[in-house]
Amino acid sequence: MTATIATHQDRYPPGDLAIWIFILAELAVFAIFFAAYAFARMGDVALFDHYQATLDKDAALLNSLALITGSYCVVRALAAMREDHRAASVRWLIAALGMGTLFLVVKSLEYAHHLAAGVRLSTNTFYMFYLSLTFFHFMHVIMGMVILAAVAWKAHRGGYSAREHTGMETGGVYWHMVDLVWLILFPLVYVMR
Amino acid sequence: MAQVFTKSMARNIFYGGSVFFVLLFLALTLDTSLTLPERDQRHQLDPSTEVGQRIAEGKRLWEHNNCIGCHTLLGEGAYFAPELGNVYTRFGNNKEAIKAFIQSRPAYGIPGRRSMPRFNFSDAELDAIAEFLKYSSEINTAGWPPNKQG
Amino acid sequence: MKYRSQAVARPYFIAAIGLFLAQIVFGVILGIQYVVGDFLFPEIPFNVARMVHTNTLIVWILMGFMGAAYYLIPEETERELYSPLLAHVMFWVFLAAAALTVAGYLIVPYARLAELTGNDILPTMGREFLEQPTITKVGIVIVALAFLFNIGMTVLKGRKTAVSLVMLIGLLGLALLFLFSFYNPTNLVLDKYYWWWVVHLWVEGVWELILGSMLAFVLIKTTGVDREVVEKWLYVIIAMALITGLVGTGHHYFWIGAPEYWQWWGSIFSALEPLPFFMMTVFAFNMVNQRRRNHPNRAAVLWALGTSVLAFIGAGVWGFLHTLAPVNFYTHGSQITAAHGHMAFFGAYVLINITMISYAMPLLNGREANSMRSQVLEMWSFWLMSVSMVFITLFLTGAGILQVFLQRFTDTPLPFMVVQEKIALFYWLRLISGLVFLGGLVVYITSFFVAARDARQGIAPVAKDAELAPVNP
Amino acid sequence: MSSSNPSRSFVIRPCTQVYLALMGLTATTYLIGTAAAPEQGPGLGLSLLVLGFALLKSHLIGDYFMGLRGLHGPWRWVILLWLLIPGGLILTAFVLSA
Numbered sequence: 001m002t003a004t005i006a007t008h009q010d011r012y013p014p015g016d017l018a019i020w021i022f023i024l025a026e027l028a029v030f031a032i033f034f035a036a037y038a039f040a041r042m043g044d045v046a047l048f049d050h051y052q053a054t055l056d057k058d059a060a061l062l063n064s065l066a067l068i069t070g071s072y073c074v075v076r077a078l079a080a081m082r083e084d085h086r087a088a089s090v091r092w093l094i095a096a097l098g099m100g101t102l103f104l105v106v107k108s109l110e111y112a113h114h115l116a117a118g119v120r121l122s123t124n125t126f127y128m129f130y131l132s133l134t135f136f137h138f139m140h141v142i143m144g145m146v147i148l149a150a151v152a153w154k155a156h157r158g159g160y161s162a163r164e165h166t167g168m169e170t171g172g173v174y175w176h177m178v179d180l181v182w183l184i185l186f187p188l189v190y191v192m193r
Numbered sequence: 194m195a196q197v198f199t200k201s202m203a204r205n206i207f208y209g210g211s212v213f214f215v216l217l218f219l220a221l222t223l224d225t226s227l228t229l230p231e232r233d234q235r236h237q238l239d240p241s242t243e244v245g246q247r248i249a250e251g252k253r254l255w256e257h258n259n260c261i262g263c264h265t266l267l268g269e270g271a272y273f274a275p276e277l278g279n280v281y282t283r284f285g286n287n288k289e290a291i292k293a294f295i296q297s298r299p300a301y302g303i304p305g306r307r308s309m310p311r312f313n314f315s316d317a318e319l320d321a322i323a324e325f326l327k328y329s330s331e332i333n334t335a336g337w338p339p340n341k342q343g
Numbered sequence: 344m345k346y347r348s349q350a351v352a353r354p355y356f357i358a359a360i361g362l363f364l365a366q367i368v369f370g371v372i373l374g375i376q377y378v379v380g381d382f383l384f385p386e387i388p389f390n391v392a393r394m395v396h397t398n399t400l401i402v403w404i405l406m407g408f409m410g411a412a413y414y415l416i417p418e419e420t421e422r423e424l425y426s427p428l429l430a431h432v433m434f435w436v437f438l439a440a441a442a443l444t445v446a447g448y449l450i451v452p453y454a455r456l457a458e459l460t461g462n463d464i465l466p467t468m469g470r471e472f473l474e475q476p477t478i479t480k481v482g483i484v485i486v487a488l489a490f491l492f493n494i495g496m497t498v499l500k501g502r503k504t505a506v507s508l509v510m511l512i513g514l515l516g517l518a519l520l521f522l523f524s525f526y527n528p529t530n531l532v533l534d535k536y537y538w539w540w541v542v543h544l545w546v547e548g549v550w551e552l553i554l555g556s557m558l559a560f561v562l563i564k565t566t567g568v569d570r571e572v573v574e575k576w577l578y579v580i581i582a583m584a585l586i587t588g589l590v591g592t593g594h595h596y597f598w599i600g601a602p603e604y605w606q607w608w609g610s611i612f613s614a615l616e617p618l619p620f621f622m623m624t625v626f627a628f629n630m631v632n633q634r635r636r637n638h639p640n641r642a643a644v645l646w647a648l649g650t651s652v653l654a655f656i657g658a659g660v661w662g663f664l665h666t667l668a669p670v671n672f673y674t675h676g677s678q679i680t681a682a683h684g685h686m687a688f689f690g691a692y693v694l695i696n697i698t699m700i701s702y703a704m705p706l707l708n709g710r711e712a713n714s715m716r717s718q719v720l721e722m723w724s725f726w727l728m729s730v731s732m733v734f735i736t737l738f739l740t741g742a743g744i745l746q747v748f749l750q751r752f753t754d755t756p757l758p759f760m761v762v763q764e765k766i767a768l769f770y771w772l773r774l775i776s777g778l779v780f781l782g783g784l785v786v787y788i789t790s791f792f793v794a795a796r797d798a799r800q801g802i803a804p805v806a807k808d809a810e811l812a813p814v815n816p
Numbered sequence: 817m818s819s820s821n822p823s824r825s826f827v828i829r830p831c832t833q834v835y836l837a838l839m840g841l842t843a844t845t846y847l848i849g850t851a852a853a854p855e856q857g858p859g860l861g862l863s864l865l866v867l868g869f870a871l872l873k874s875h876l877i878g879d880y881f882m883g884l885r886g887l888h889g890p891w892r893w894v895i896l897l898w899l900l901i902p903g904g905l906i907l908t909a910f911v912l913s914a
Contacts, residue, residue: 004878010886010888010889011885011887011888011889012197012887012891013882013883013887013891013893014882014883015882015883016197016198016199017197017198018198018199018203018208018579019202021206021579022206022210022582024894024898025583025586025587025615025618025824027898028615028898029611029612029615029893030902031898031901031902032287032614032615032902033611033613033904034906035734035902035905035909036607036610036909037610037905037906038905038906038909038910039405040607041903041910041913042909042912045913048886049855049857050855052857053855053857057846058847060846061842061843061846064841064842064845064846064880065837065842065843066842068835068838068839068842069835069839071831071877072831072835072838072881074881074908075831075880076831077827079831111202120224120227120228120311121224121602121604122224122228122602122603122604124230128603128604128607129607132607136217136873137821139213139216139217143209143213144358146209147209152824169206169883170202170834172881172882173882173883175817176877176878176882177879178884179877179881179884180874180877180878180895182330182872183838183842183873183877184869184870184871184874184899184902186842186845186847186870186905187393187849187866187868187869187870187913188867188906190861190865191845191846191848191849191858191863192858192866192867192906192910193857193859193863194611197717198577199575199576199628200571200575203574203575203576203578203579203582204505204578206578206579206582207513207578207579207581207582210582210585210586211582211585211586211589214585214586214589215584215588215589216782217589217590218589218590218592219606219638221590221593221608221666223599223604224602224604225536225596225605228602229533229600229601229602232532232600232602233531233533233614234436235465235530235602238530242606243709248529249529252531253463253466254465255469256457256462256468256470256527257453257454257457257458257462257468257469258453258454258469258471259391259392259394259453259468259469259474260388260390261469261471262388262389262390262391262393262394262470262471262474263388263390263393265676267531267598267599267600267676268533268599268600268675268676269438269471269535269676270471270550271389271390271393271471271675272534272676272678272681273376273389273390273393274389274555274678275656275758275759275760276676276759278425280432285563287625301382301384301385301387303381304381304447305379305380305381306380306761307376307380307763308380308385309380309533309585309694310382310384310385310388311385312454314590317485328531330601330772332531332532332600334599334600335597335598335606335670336672337597337598337602337753338675338751339672339673339756340751340756340757341443341756342376342751342756342757342758343748343750343759
């Protein structure tokens with residue numbers, strides 16, 4: 001291993017740098033959204049606390065665990081690919097997709113419950129934030145699953161190897177970003193008061 | 194070693210990101226469409242009613258005389274003449290006052306000052322314009338403008 | 344000029360500059376009317392002059408885009424244009440439609456124009472920037488379709504580069520979104536909601552794609568930097584533009600009757616809208632610093648760099664200043680909006696068109712660059728127009744701040760017209776800046792004649808195109 | 817994360833350790849959230865603890881899952897910085913509104 005490659009690997013994160021620029025932009029949006037939630041809450045703590053109590057913490061816990069497990073699956077998929085265990089890698093990716101699906105199902109049931117109760121974006125400021133933040137994140141989960149499915153398909157077709165799997169790393173970091181955002185969103189919107 | 198920053202990934206992000214945000218924007222637009230009936234006073238616009246017909250005619254006259262070329266309406270337009278989204282309330286919830294103002298514009302303007310053209314509307318047309326401006330003032334604009342001066 | 348059919352760009356560029364001059368002349372008239380209210384009244388009332396000012400702006404920018412496309416698409420796709428004849432015919436159709444429309448604005452009262460053009464059949468007139476008679480709008484659609492067909496066929500049959508694809512997507516979006524100008528319900532909120540799909544999604548959406556691809560093209564040509572590098576930055580920048588700009592439309596939905604969550608969505612996303620413009624500035628300067636050649640057309644490089652900086656200041660910084668809902672509550676529809684509009688349009692779309700014209704015109708005239716004398720004039724015009732536009736923006740901002748305070752913020756708000764008189768000093772200063780801008784434009788136009796004379800006398804540009812040694816990474 | 821040394825496969829992988837830590841912290845967050853009476857909530861102190869957990873978890877994800885651990889230069893700090901800015905703002909808002 002030459003010195004140039006070593007510094008190169010030290011300095012840049014895994015995956016394509018383009019996805020990192022995209023991730024930073026996305027994280028910036030979420031950061032502003034989170035801060036906006038916290039400061040909007042200052043304006044009417046009682047309202048936020050009251051409606052926060054109507055949220056389903058059990059579902060949120062299940063979803064948190066699903067996303068963390070999904071992230072873990074992708075880590076294992078990469079580890080397997082690094083050892084050229086292609087079939088194992090694909091299995092881990094499919095498991096990650098399963099976790100994503102679980103998240104979508106649970107979240108959809110939550111939405112169905114709220115919609116049936118007549119909750120809309122315009123109902124009040126708390127629900128506006130709750131629906132906006134979680135729906136924006138929900139779309140990210142779908143996006144992450146589309147990316148993972150493409151990666152899994154390519155892995156299945158033999159597109160990656162222990163030597164070259166940048167594409168899988170790229171898809172992986174995006175999926176972790178989706179997890180990362182939820183790990184802030186869950187305590188902020190469901191628990192903290 | 195793979196390239197760190199590839200054009201194909203940048204392209205994928207452009208296509209994927211664009212589709213993503215188009216869908217998000219459409220989803221928000223859908224919710225907006227469902228919510229607007231509570232805010233936009235559309236019950237007044239029913240073309241089978243006299244008021245609805247007057248408002249439609251008023252908007253037509255508003256457009257045919259390019260009022261937006263000097264005034265703003267709900268803050269949009271030119272910034273040369275006063276805001277008219279709230280002119281109805283500014284004139285004391287009085288349609289007659291609006292009509293009287295439009296009618297009293299001199300044909301050759303006021304020397305040295307910004308002048309509104311003389312439009313020579315009929316009384317029915319003036320009614321329609323005033324009705325349209327009244328309707329505009331009743332749209333739920335989230336409290337804008339900050340005060341009656343517009 | 345590598346392909347003969349690129350020559351069809353020439354009339355588009357010339358017409359664009361001609362309309363630009365008309366736009367600025369009417370801009371000066373408006374500037375006078377702001378301080379001498381009855382100037383030209385009732386012959387050319389303010390609303391008519393403003394309509395000419397904004398409509399000629401839109402038409403000449405579209406002319407510039409089309410010329411740019413006809414110039415760069417053959418070069419990018421490495422083949423002749425699908426149909427140069429169609430491009431020529433469409434030029435005359437477009438110019439005639441524009442000329443007739445402007446003549447209509449000036450000769451007959453607007454209401455009469457609406458009647459004559461049958462606006463009641465399909466009412467689309469009388470809305471800001473979309474004042475054109477319906478029949479003109481139909482004409483625009485026809486021109487746009489023919490243009491897209493021509494460009495699209497060329498791209499389909501030729502080499503597909505990122506620059507040409509992005510340009511094509513941008514132009515396609517431009518044409519599709521224009522269709523919303525035919526939707527004009529009585530419901531004012533719906534009218535305004537979809538009106539922005541034309542206006543905002545043009546200037547803060549698809550036009551940025553066109554802008555990006557034109558800038559990328561000129562930078563590839565003038566700096567000699569590897570296409571791969573330029574194109575990946577192009578993708579990242581336009582991705583950011585759409586990511587922030589699409590939901591950023593929400594900053595227009597704060598006070599027009601749309602639901603109030605737009606105040607959050609619009610503020611959050613449009614707060615990030617300066618990002619793509621900032622990236623564009625960094626990108627343009629990086630490319631020029633890493634250049635592998637010194638292109639003899641120095642003026643074009645100056646215009647390109649100027650575009651990236653002034654687009655960032657005008658669209659990015661001045662947009663951000665009043666985009667957050669709590670601020671916009673006070674500044675909405677004030678002179679602050681006017682300040683932002685002037686700087687953003689000039690910085691982004693006027694300058695990118697001049698960049699393209701400045702780069703392509705000498706080549707269309709059979710030389711790589713104009714004489715140094717002509718280029719010096721161009722650079723003078725750049726500084727005259729840019730600095731005067733900065734002052735126009737600053738004076739309007741000053742007027743806007745005072746207006747917002749006196750009319751909306753104090754405990755004793757004053758009526759609109761009273762406030763306008765109190766801030767008249769700023770309008771006088773703006774008028775002076777506007778006259779300097781007109782002077783800058785005249786200098787720019789003069790540079791073409793100087794270039795032509797110098798070329799006849801055989802005066803070459805001073806600098807030879809020197810190949811630089813590859814710059815060390 | 818992996819090695820060719822076969823004896824390593826009997827040890828719990830670092831990523832698995834991190835995974836278990838993430839699951840544990842999440843469960844704790846949930847317990848804190850549900851332990852209090854629904855209309856009362858966990859209160860400011862515990863809420864801030866939960867926020868701290870969230871930031872710690874995100875940092876673990878950035879380091880071990882996204883592969884930022886062991887990097888030098890700005891990318892090493894970018895996620896952490898992202899955590900600290902909104903984290904700090906959330907903290908400020910919650911402290912001020914308590």
